[in-house]
Amino acid sequence: MKKFVIAAAALSAISAPAFAQEASNFGGAKIGAVVGYDKVRLEVEDEGGSKDGFLYGLTAGYDFDLGTAVIGVEAEIADSTTKERQSDLLVLGDEASISASRDLYIGARVGFPVSQNVLLYAKGGYTNAKVKAVYDDGVDRFTGSDELDGWRIGAGAEYVMASTFARIEYRYSEYDANNDFGVAIEPSRHQVAVVGGFRF
Secondary structure (H helix, E strand, O other): OOOHHHHHHHHHHHHHHHHHHOOOOEEEEEEEEEEEEEEEEEOOOOEEEEEEEEEEEEEEEEEEEOOEEEEEEEEEEEEEEOEEEOOOOOOOOOOOEEEEEEEEEEEEEEEEOOOOOOEEEEEEEEEEEEEEEEEEEOOOOOEEEEEEEEEEEEEEEEEEEEOOOEEEOOOOEEEEEEEOOOOOEEEEEEEEEEEEEEEE
8 A cells, every 4th residue: 555655646746747837726725524444453462453444534734736736734633433353362262452533643745736626645644543452361351541643644636626625545554552451552554535625
């Protein structure tokens, strides 16, 4: 998936000169809703698995249209229904799970118009996810919640009209390990998001 991000950014750069003479207007403030697919991967002691869920949230940002390129900043607050569970990790019959919860993102993006209404872009920034972890060895049960810092990269395509916009994008996020139970729980996630909203 990381190769897709690099390829999308390269395609944007190649396509930009051909449309440099066309007027575009991608700048201004934007607010919108986010829905999509969320896949969380959990690795514990070199063992791992993944789980699918539903992503939903809100986003806001501001873009600066430079003519041949667009740069912008954006923020997002999202949540997810995704929960990952692994068993037989430290002792036979034990179980550990991590539930995805509130996810904050702030970052920047750079894009290049490929027509008057279509923009290809790449993005990256900081993400902070709140998670709930549970470990049960059949005798004792430990629970805890934590906020994990991480980073996100992504790429996508955006279509704009006079007062609305829509985009589809892929994002990959990786978070710091959670060591609440004396064992490293390392979460990461893949997402495909559809975003729609209003321009000002």
